Amino acid sequence: MRAVCHPSSTPPCGRRAGQCTIGGMTPRVTRRRALAAAAAGFGLPAAAADAAPAPARHRGGFExxxxxxxxxxxxxxxEGQxxxxxxxxxxxxxxxVAEVIQINNPDIxxxxxxxxxxxxxxxxxxRTKYLEVSQNGKSPVFxxxxxxxxxxxxxxxxxxLNRDGTVGGPDDAWGFGQFPGQYGMVVLSRHPILTEQVRTFQNLRxxxxxxxxxxxxxxxxEISPELRLSSKSHWDVPVSVGAGIVHILAAHPTPPSFDGPEKRNQRRNSDEIRLWSDYLSPGRRSKWIVDDxxxxxxxxxxxxxxxxxDMNSDPLDGDSWPGAIDQLLGHPRVQDTKPASEGAVEASKAQGGANLKHSGDPRxxxxDFNDDPxxxxxxxxxxxxxxxxxVVSSAxxxxxxxxxxSELTGTFPFPTSDHRLVRVDLQVKA
Incomplete structure (x- = not known):
């Protein structure tokens, strides 16, 4: 596959098959690592506005x-819209959306x-038309x-795949979608992405x-042995931060709904979540995992x-397969900082309905899934x-x-999304 360079509006990236210019150097991209990938140039930090700012970049040997x-x-x-x-x-x-990102100012x-x-x-x-342009007076981000x-x-x-007697359409795609690439994913970073070390799991059975x-x-x-596990993809994206590497494990499992008594989407959601749980368990539990x-x-x-x-799984409420997200929340290598907000509490009280029957903390x-049903x-x-x-903080x-x-989150029809940005501030060795 061909590597894809993503230059910012700063230094350009030379586009060649299998090459990206990263930080002024041209790394060799092996055939194994020539996945659709990363970026070029140098960025400038941006200040957040109207939210808790990102903490100072360096403090006492930590970043x-x-x-x-x-x-x-x-x-x-x-497609193309x-x-x-x-x-x-x-x-x-x-x-x-860009304004929400500018306000929260994440590094990754x-x-x-x-x-x-x-x-x-x-x-x-x-990046060039929205993030690097001030939205309503907020500082651009790069x-x-x-x-x-x-x-x-x-x-x-x-x-x-949906067993309706015909072949074709979004329900018969490897992951539900009107066209290839709908509901895709992007990782943005101020820190260098180690493109040659990226692992993707799009084709894992x-x-x-x-x-x-x-x-x-x-x-x-006939069909069962060919089904792909990931409804979108799972990515391990190593990022060089300070003195070490932080692996960004990105995914978006299918919603555990829109199926019949066979519960195929509930089951798939749970096993998509389990993939990361097994991935974090070196040895026998992860030896079955093979990347693309x-x-x-x-x-x-x-x-x-x-x-x-977006794991599409709540630990206590909703339609998830029992224990689906607990496979991560309870993993010995994972910590749950429980990011929270008061806006969620307000919305839960104001909307009532199914929220009144929930067991989980609305914070x-x-x-915001207060639609009908x-x-x-x-x-x-x-x-x-x-x-x-x-961990320093989370929200x-x-x-x-x-x-x-609040005008950026709002109520249905939402100005941005029915989901909210979730962030965690960390310290890593500088």
Whole structure:
């Protein structure tokens, strides 16, 4: 596959098959690592506004790092439509999304639901037309490094996956989608992305997972062995920070709903979450995992990491398979900082409905699902650092009504997304 360079508006990137210019140097990209990848140039830090600012970059031999995830709903119904909206620089929803990012000012950010295009033009347009332009007086933000790659959504499987008697359409893609790349993912970073070490798991087979939840009776003997586990993709994106490397483990499992009594989406969601749990367990539990380049095994015990993404699973409420997200929350290498907001509490009380029956703390909610029929507001978006990383603070960006920024979250139809940005501030060795 060809590497994709994503230059910022600072130094350009030389586009050649298998080469990216990173920080003024031209690394050799091996065939194994020539995945659709990263970025070039030098960035400038930006100050946050109207939210707790990112802490000082260096203090006492440590470097502060703000890591965030945001399902920004930058998806469109038609292929190419997001590119058209990005090119104008004036799309109201995209400007609001950019403003939320400028306010929170993360150093590393995963965006879920960003339609993928093969040459990465959308990432470039988002940076130059929106993030690097002040939105309502907020300070621009600069991300000289980026990673994006193909996902399974909208990619035809050639099979009747929903068993309706016909082949074709979004339900019969490897991951639900109207076109290839819908609901894609992007990692943006101020720190260098180690492109040659990126691992992706787009093609990993569900049936290869030991003791999986795959409903083979529903799919049948022909289809079951071919099904891909990841509804989008799973990425291990190593980022050089301070004196070491932080692995960004990015994913967006399928919602555990929209299926029948076979519970295929509930099962898939749980096993997509389990992939990261096994990946963090070196030895027997992870030896079944094989990345798209053929490398087997999980993440070494000494490595630092942060799990990011819309996992579509609440630990207590909603429609998840029992214990799905607990596979990560209870993992011995993972710490849960429980990011919270008062805006979520306000929304839960004001909306009532299914929220009144919830067992979970509404302060931890990250998504406003008060539609009809409604599961209520849920905690589904996560930033989960390794226990080896020192946590400074965490938050969900959900301002209360009337507070600065509340016009960017709002109520349905949302100015940005039905999800909220979640962030965690860490300290790593400088």
């Amino acid at each position: 502060n790092l703000r890591v965030a995830t945001f399902n920004a709903s930058l998806n469109r119904e038609q 997001l590119l058209e909206d990005l090119a104008t620089g004036e799309d109201a929803q995209i400007r609001a 950010l995963l965006i879920n639901e960003f339609d993928h295009d093969a040459d990465g033009r959308g990432v470039d347009l988002f 991300y000289p490094h980026a990673f994006t790659a193909p996902v399974n959504t909208g990619v035809p499987s050639g099979h009747d 569900w049936a290869d997972m030991p003791s999986n939840l795959l409903p083979t009776e529903f799919y049948g003997e 380049a053929g490398l087997r095994g999980g993440l070494a015990a000494r490595e630092q990491f942060v799990i990011l993404g 931890l909610d990250t998504a 409604s599961p209520g507001n849920l905690r589904v978006d996560y930033v989960l650092p390794a226990t080896s990383l020192q 969900v960006y959900w301002p209360q009504t009337g507070h600065p920024g």
